[in-house]
Amino acid sequence: MDRQVQPGMVAVAAEEGVRQRLLEAAIELFARKGYAATSVQEIVAACGVTKPVLYYYFGSKEGLFAEIMQEALRLFEAAIAGALSGEGSVRGRITRLLDAVFALILDNLELTRLAHALYFGPRQDGPVFDLEVFHERLQSIVRDLVAQGQASGELRSGEPEMVAMALLGALDIAEGIALCHPDWGFGREQLGKVLNVIFEGALASRRRG
Amino acid sequence: MDRQVQPGMVAVAAEEGVRQRLLEAAIELFARKGYAATSVQEIVAACGVTKPVLYYYFGSKEGLFAEIMQEALRLFEAAIAGALSGEGSVRGRITRLLDAVFALILDNLELTRLAHALYFGPRQDGPVFDLEVFHERLQSIVRDLVAQGQASGELRSGEPEMVAMALLGALDIAEGIALCHPDWGFGREQLGKVLNVIFEGALASRRRG
Numbered sequence: 001m002d003r004q005v006q007p008g009m010v011a012v013a014a015e016e017g018v019r020q021r022l023l024e025a026a027i028e029l030f031a032r033k034g035y036a037a038t039s040v041q042e043i044v045a046a047c048g049v050t051k052p053v054l055y056y057y058f059g060s061k062e063g064l065f066a067e068i069m070q071e072a073l074r075l076f077e078a079a080i081a082g083a084l085s086g087e088g089s090v091r092g093r094i095t096r097l098l099d100a101v102f103a104l105i106l107d108n109l110e111l112t113r114l115a116h117a118l119y120f121g122p123r124q125d126g127p128v129f130d131l132e133v134f135h136e137r138l139q140s141i142v143r144d145l146v147a148q149g150q151a152s153g154e155l156r157s158g159e160p161e162m163v164a165m166a167l168l169g170a171l172d173i174a175e176g177i178a179l180c181h182p183d184w185g186f187g188r189e190q191l192g193k194v195l196n197v198i199f200e201g202a203l204a205s206r207r208r209g
Numbered sequence: 210m211d212r213q214v215q216p217g218m219v220a221v222a223a224e225e226g227v228r229q230r231l232l233e234a235a236i237e238l239f240a241r242k243g244y245a246a247t248s249v250q251e252i253v254a255a256c257g258v259t260k261p262v263l264y265y266y267f268g269s270k271e272g273l274f275a276e277i278m279q280e281a282l283r284l285f286e287a288a289i290a291g292a293l294s295g296e297g298s299v300r301g302r303i304t305r306l307l308d309a310v311f312a313l314i315l316d317n318l319e320l321t322r323l324a325h326a327l328y329f330g331p332r333q334d335g336p337v338f339d340l341e342v343f344h345e346r347l348q349s350i351v352r353d354l355v356a357q358g359q360a361s362g363e364l365r366s367g368e369p370e371m372v373a374m375a376l377l378g379a380l381d382i383a384e385g386i387a388l389c390h391p392d393w394g395f396g397r398e399q400l401g402k403v404l405n406v407i408f409e410g411a412l413a414s415r416r417r418g
Contacts (some may be wrong), residue, residue: 177383
């Protein structure tokens with residue numbers, strides 16, 4: 001709310017990394033304690049700064065949260081764009097895409113945890129982290145790629161939606177394991193293996209529909 | 210905590226369904242408001258009974274929660290046992306199993322929502338609903354079935370774990386859609402189609418490893 005520059009703010013604003021540290025501290029606290037239960041005081045204390053610094057960068061706790069969400073979307077879009085820019089088979093492009101998104105999740109586990117907590121948690125506990133935006137974007141890209149692969153004959157004909165769900169299910173479960181069982185060693189290589197199963201099929205000999 | 214029978218309790222205890230209604234009201238309130246934020250008073254008010262009735266059946270809010278968890282486990286084990294009792298191919302048995310678990314989820318959406326909220330939510334918000342118990346049980350059954358299918362030659366050889374993940378990913382995403390997009394009409398039939406994709410493979414022609 002208080003966006004005025006106050007005494008000492010210029011030096012603070014110039015300090016590299018304060019903004020990023022505030023974002024990271026907030027993500028960690030929101031994920032662990034809940035959004036509503038986390039005070040601005042706790043966030044700034046975790047970074048060794050005072051409240052006006054947070055207000056300077058983000059305006060308010062709500063503003064800080066909105067920025068977390070925006071930042072996540074930017075990273076997500078960049079990962080997608082990078083993965084889709086190359087050539088190759090539909091299988092290769094889908095694999096690259098899901099690998100890039102999973103790499104992003106692994107690099108931002110606390111943010112992923114926060115997104116899940118807010119999405120599945122009690123509604124009054126804070127703003128909705130709109131996981132939908134991410135899900136729907138990814139789902140429509142994968143579905144379109146599958147439809148392309150079916151049209152070109154690379155993939156079997158069928159409902160693109162169902163193939164997309166199978167592939168996205170692999171990312172879903174990989175994400176769940178990364179959040180809850182980081183000790184299992186389920187990483188990008190393992191996701192690749194699961195995707196191979198889906199592309200090639202679990203059956204020894206294929207019996208069609 | 211107060212397990213003594215009080216005046217009027219015998220009649221209440223005899224009333225069919227009060228216990229079940231208390232469980233259902235608690236699940237709904239815990240899922241919507243959070244476990245910590247829900248009072249015993251709110252739960253009993255939702256059922257038109259008084260606090261001693263809840264204490265009579267469950268001892269405390271914690272006791273009620275433990276009973277919700279126990280009940281869920283009983284239903285889950287019954288669904289698994291039913292699905293595994295039949296004969297048939299590994300593909301058929303895995304499909305029946307995941308279909309039965311998904312049917313149970315669809316019949317208990319509020320409970321599923323509560324489980325997710327407690328599992329992914331801030332830890333101090335209440336007891337942990339031990340989703341792990343369910344996940345690990347299902348995972349080990351599916352992995353064993355896959356290993357059996359590989360040994361018999363029905364399934365391609367490979368790491369049973371990765372095939373199990375692909376199959377369980379389908380259930381994961383089906384559950385997510387049931388929770389967040391009940392309007393999409395993604396039901397048991399659709400889960401069956403996704404499982405078909407995984408068994409038969411998305412590729413038009415199979416290129417091995």
